[in-house]
Amino acid sequence: MECQRCPASSRELATVESRKERFCNECFVKFVNTKQRKQMMKDDFFRNLFKVIYPHDKEGSVAKILLPLSLSDSGSLVMFDIVHDLLLEQMKQHNNHTGFTIDILTIFSEESLSVIKERMECLVNEKMLQLNKVKNIFNVHFIDINEFFNSTSELSNLIIDDENFEIFSKLKLVNDSDRLTLREILSKYCLNNSSRADLISIIKNQLIKHFAYENGNDAIMWGHSMTKLSEVIISLVVKGKGSQIATFLDSDSFDTLGNKACKYKNIYPMKDLLSIEIESFLQIKDLAKFLINVEETNIKPNCMITKKSTPSLGQQKLVKNMTINEITTKYFQDIQNDYSNIISTVLRTADKLAQPVSNIAKPSQCQLCQSRIYTNPSNWINRITVTSPYPIETCEEEFLFKQWQESRLGKSHTHYVELLDKIKKDPTNNHDASDNDVKLCYGCLILLNTSIKDKNLMWPKIDTMESLVNKSNDNKELNQILNQFEIHSDGEE
Ligand SMILES: [Zn+2]
Ligand SMILES: [Zn+2]
Structure with a gap:
């Protein structure tokens, strides 16, 4: 079978099949790239953030974007990869200038620290150092999830x-x-895995948003795919939090934290992509090696013709042991090959919701x-x-x-x-x-x-939170990687 996007004269062999169309590797990567970039250019605000603005020395011409990177989430890694390629392209086209810089923020817990450090080192070496040799484009920040408790008075x-x-x-x-501590909350207070997952996600979200606020970022790029967004929407409804959907999806207004107005907006650049497409992209570009759950990632459903994954039965959890999020994830994973229109309908419907009247x-x-x-x-x-x-x-x-x-x-x-x-x-x-x-x-x-x-x-009490930015790089072990960064980012070599 041949790719349907290649020019007729030189058709490559198809490797991926999605939305009833066959792609070769190269055409598929281009397809995914285009979908993400289209979202990044969705309106004037974001266009001005991401494009290269002349003259370069004009104040505020280089936007500061926060990219929360979770090394167990394919979406945020694929998003990072596409952004990385875009920055590389801008450097080439605009004589070493880019429209924006990226603050990578990774939240870790004690248990995952060593493996995150190791993977991050690979990612820094392979993907970031090259760009940072010319200019300080990537800044890497780490926050211990327990800062949520340590930073509040x-x-x-x-x-x-x-x-x-x-x-x-x-x-x-x-x-x-x-x-x-997080461990204490999860073991002493929570009665089930669903509440554990909910509290962890609330903590991570708050840390990310507070960091963006303090760090003066112009936007937060979230790595949610269309599938993931639909999962969150349905989970919110199930948990009785439907009134939050409009705020959650809002990328037109500036965010607010408590009573504080923020100068950043939230954006979901991957919202036109299914998670099977993201998993396929990950496989084609050999990115799974950067994730801390490589094996688990490699058996996630994708839409590759050559390397179809079949999750083994032994690894499937019993429904009663699953969290609400896991159940909705499974539902959308099961339907996305044949009924992907359901997923886009969920998202399109939710996108039309306005905030409720108080x-x-x-x-x-x-x-x-x-x-x-x-x-x-x-x-x-x-x-x-x-x-x-x-x-x-x-x-x-x-x-x-x-x-x-x-x-x-x-x-x-x-x-x-x-x-x-x-x-x-x-x-x-x-x-x-x-x-x-x-x-x-x-x-x-x-x-x-x-x-x-x-x-x-x-x-x-979240409004008693002290500075997170100063605490973000405090970790000694992780400082080694960051130091390595600074040497290359000073441009003094
Ligand atoms: Zn092709
Ligand atoms: Zn609440």
């Missing part, structure tokens, strides 16, 4: 009252001896996920739920109740009631029903109510 101790779903919170100053007096932000709150979730859920217990009438019921009280479940409930009482009665508790201070969005209220132990969670 206040915590909220949140608890849900299971009788009326009211949220109580108690403020706590943090001192160095009792810092929270019906609460005081604009509030969710203390957990930082999203805007449009309706008081406690009132709403209270209206549709019966929580008052049925009174004990017979001796048998009395006996069963005693038995339950003695059980592990009963004891844990007693512990919860004591905790609730303590937080409720605390004089520093800033709960004030009259000022309508809504603390959590509906989705996070449900998360806390059903997936967190004792419906109680300690969470950093």
Whole structure:
């Protein structure tokens, strides 16, 4: 079979088949490149950021773009690769000038540090040093995920009252001896993998956005494919966070962090590409070696004719062990070969959504996920739920109740009631029903109510976060790579 895009005179053998069309390697790479670049030029704002502007010495002519790179995510790596090639092209065409520079931000945890360091070193050597020899185009930053807890000076101790779903919170100053850690949150507070995955993703998002704000970036480039975006959209709906979809997809407005207006916009340059196309691109350009989960990546579904992957049954998880995100991921992976139009319909429909009209007096932000709150979730859920217990009438019921009280479940409930009482009665508790201070969005209220132990969670107050930029390069081991960078980026050799 021949490529359908090559000129008729010299048709190469087709290696990829997607959207009912056959491509050779070269034509497919071009196809993916074009899709991404089209998004990067989608309006005047982004065109001005990415293109080379003359004269070069004009202030602000070189944009600063933040590219969060996760070394376990094919999307962000492919996006990086395409951006890298674009920068290389600009250098050649514009006499060593580029329209923008890239801040690469990688968030790591203790456990993944050594392998991330190793892969990053390869990536730096193979893809970044060449460009940085001429000019400081790539800057690499690392942030320990625990900075989310280390950089904040206040915590909220949140608890849900299971009788009326009211949220109580108690403020706590943090001192160095009792810092929270991610491991502690995941093991002590979370009751299932879904809540673990949700909290990790909230933390990473907040770190990335705060970094962009402080670092003065003009845009954040997110590596979500069309498939990935559809997964997030459906997951948000399932988790009761549908009101966030419009804000999540918004690439027209400047972002806001709490009450702070940001000077950056969010962009999804890969939104026209399916994840099977991204996986195929990864294989063709031999990029999987940079990922920390190479083996897992190599068996992900792709649309290559020659190297079709077939995930072995043994590696498939049972549905009941999967997180909500994993279930939606699996759904979209299963349908994207034959029903890719469903995926684009999800995204196109979501793209048309506007932000909901708020019906609460005081604009509030969710203390957990930082999203805007449009309706008081406690009132709403209270209206549709019966929580008052049925009174004990017979001796048998009395006996069963005693038995339950003695059980592990009963004891844990007693512990919860004591905790609730303590937080409720605390004089520093800033709960004030009259000022309508809504603390959590509906989705996070449900998360806390059903997936967190004792419906109680300690969470950093994000507006007390100190500088992240200064802390980003603190790691000694990773500094070695960065130093290597600086030598080459000074241009003094
Ligand atoms: Zn071709
Ligand atoms: Zn929330």
